[in-house]
Amino acid sequence: MAGSPASAGFGAGFRAMLPLWIGVVPFAAAYAVSARAAGLDPLHAQLMSLLVFAGGAQFAAVGLIAAGAGPWTLISTTFLLNLRHLLYGMVVARTTELRGARRLLAAHLLTDEAFGVHVAHGRGRPAFLVGAGLSLFVIWNAATLAGLVLARSLPDPQAIGLDIVFPLAFLALLVPLVRGGRTLLVASVAGLGAWGLGAVLEPGAALLLATVVAAGLGAVASAGPREAP
Amino acid sequence: MTTLTWTILAMAAVTFGVRLWGLTLPGTRLRGIGRRFLDHVPVAVFAALVAGGLPGSDAVDGAWRFAAAVVTALVAVRAGGLGPGLLLGLVLYLGARALGWA
Numbered sequence: 001m002a003g004s005p006a007s008a009g010f011g012a013g014f015r016a017m018l019p020l021w022i023g024v025v026p027f028a029a030a031y032a033v034s035a036r037a038a039g040l041d042p043l044h045a046q047l048m049s050l051l052v053f054a055g056g057a058q059f060a061a062v063g064l065i066a067a068g069a070g071p072w073t074l075i076s077t078t079f080l081l082n083l084r085h086l087l088y089g090m091v092v093a094r095t096t097e098l099r100g101a102r103r104l105l106a107a108h109l110l111t112d113e114a115f116g117v118h119v120a121h122g123r124g125r126p127a128f129l130v131g132a133g134l135s136l137f138v139i140w141n142a143a144t145l146a147g148l149v150l151a152r153s154l155p156d157p158q159a160i161g162l163d164i165v166f167p168l169a170f171l172a173l174l175v176p177l178v179r180g181g182r183t184l185l186v187a188s189v190a191g192l193g194a195w196g197l198g199a200v201l202e203p204g205a206a207l208l209l210a211t212v213v214a215a216g217l218g219a220v221a222s223a224g225p226r227e228a229p
Numbered sequence: 230m231t232t233l234t235w236t237i238l239a240m241a242a243v244t245f246g247v248r249l250w251g252l253t254l255p256g257t258r259l260r261g262i263g264r265r266f267l268d269h270v271p272v273a274v275f276a277a278l279v280a281g282g283l284p285g286s287d288a289v290d291g292a293w294r295f296a297a298a299v300v301t302a303l304v305a306v307r308a309g310g311l312g313p314g315l316l317l318g319l320v321l322y323l324g325a326r327a328l329g330w331a
Contacts, residue, residue, distance in 0.1 A: 016311065018312075019311050019312040019315050019316070020311075020315075022319070040233070044233055044234065044237060047234070047237055048237050048240070051237060051238065051240075051241035052237065052240045052241045052244050053241075053244070054244050057240065057244065061240065071232060071235070071236040071239070074236050074240060075236065075239045075240055075243060078240040078243055078244060079243045079244075079247065082243070082244045082247050082248075083247060084274065085244070085247050085248045085251060086247050086248075086250055086251040086254075087251065087267075087270050087274070088248070088251060088270075088274070089247075089248055089249070089250065089251020089252040089253070089254070090251045090252075090254050090267055090270075091267050091270050091271060092251070092252060093251065093252050093253070093254065094264075094267055098252055103249070103252055103253070104249070106248075106252060107245055107248040107249035107252055108245055108248070110248045110251075110252070112274075112278060115271075115274070116271075116274075116275065116278075117311065119271045120311070121310075121311075160326075161322060161323055161326045161331075162323075163282065164282075164283070164294055164297060164318075164319065164322050165315070165319060166278070166282050167278065167279045167280075167281075167282035167283040167294075167298070168297060168298060168301045168314070168315050168318045168319060169311060169315050170275045170278040170279050170282075171275070171279045171283075171298055171301050171302055171305070171314075171318075172301050172302075172304075172305040172310075172311050172314040172315050172318075173275050173305075173311060174272065174275035174276055174279060175302045175305040175306055175314075176305060176306070176309060177271060177272050177275070178272065182269075183269070183272050186269045186272045186273050186276070187272050187273070187275075187276035188276070189273075190272070190273035190274070190276035190277040190280070191276040191277060191279060191280035192280065193277065193280075194276070194277035194278075194280040194281045195280040195281065195284070198280075198281050203281060206277075206281065207274070207277045207278065207281060210273070210277045210280075211270060211273040211274050211277050212273075214269070214272075214273035214276070214277070215266050215267075215269040215270045215272075215273040216266055218265070218266070218268070218269030218272070218273070219262045219263075219265035219266040219268075219269060220262070222265045222268070222269070223262070223265070
């Protein structure tokens with residue numbers, strides 16, 4: 001694939017995700033352990049990682065299954081938690097042309113992390129997005145499988161502090177994008193909003209609402225003299 | 230197929246559908262406030278993800294997590310890229326935990 005214009009950036013995208021693997025491995029393994037504890041058989045636990053491929057929604061589903069929730073609760077919760085991906089897709093589509101099979105592949109691989117590294121380092125390069133997404137897909141599923149095999153001997157990632165990988169990674173992606181008063185305002189409103197709303201709403205809903213309010217505020221504030229977003 | 234299999238397939242369908250919907254919408258043709266809104270989405274999303282995941286289990290743990298975030302942000306400004314800042318912030322926080330400070 002290397003060298004062809006259509007695939008330019010695939011390797012770069014794949015490699016850009018590698019620093020996040022250290023955080024992804026314990027969480028995927030923890031998902032597998034939680035799934036087994038909730039009563040899912042290994043086949044269904046792995047199937048969810050392969051087909052749904054959305055960490056937050058998978059953890060939520062496992063919790064709901066453990067609580068005895070029905071199919072419609074699982075499906076509607078998944079929809080709500082992943083609604084922010086609609087915004088990710090719209091942002092990606094503005095700068096990166098995706099067609100045919102590559103668009104379908106990107107749609108399956110578009111996660112928080114893939115969106116983050118693509119916006120920061122891969123705008124305009126569809127292969128970069130696919131590479132980043134596939135990198136996460138491979139490690140998420142491999143670590144799910146490892147978690148299913150080693151279920152009883154794995155520590156909780158939060159108990160050993162590795163849950164901090166994700167906020168630190170998104171902070172490292174955020175900082176270079178804050179280039180003036182308006183972006184600082186947007187970041188502050190989104191951060192405070194997500195923190196405050198997180199106490200009363202599902203994490204995915206809190207994130208979506210905080211994002212929409214903050215980006216909307218930024219859009220209104222940007223109606224005046226131009227400032228790079 | 231079992232009910233659980235169908236449920237997982239439906240979960241996959243709604244997730245895929247939402248992602249594909251966003252990628253298919255004509256965002257490139259947006260003008261005015263719609264375009265400016267999308268311009269600000271990455272900053273808003275990243276800030277919300279940081280704020281949602283950073284708070285610690287107590288004040289001391291939270292202070293060390295905040296310190297790790299400051300280190301990560303400073304290194305990201307100076308060095309750019311994802312790896313160096315993430316690594317140094319992680320080393321600081323896990324080091325503090327290993328020493329029993331966090």
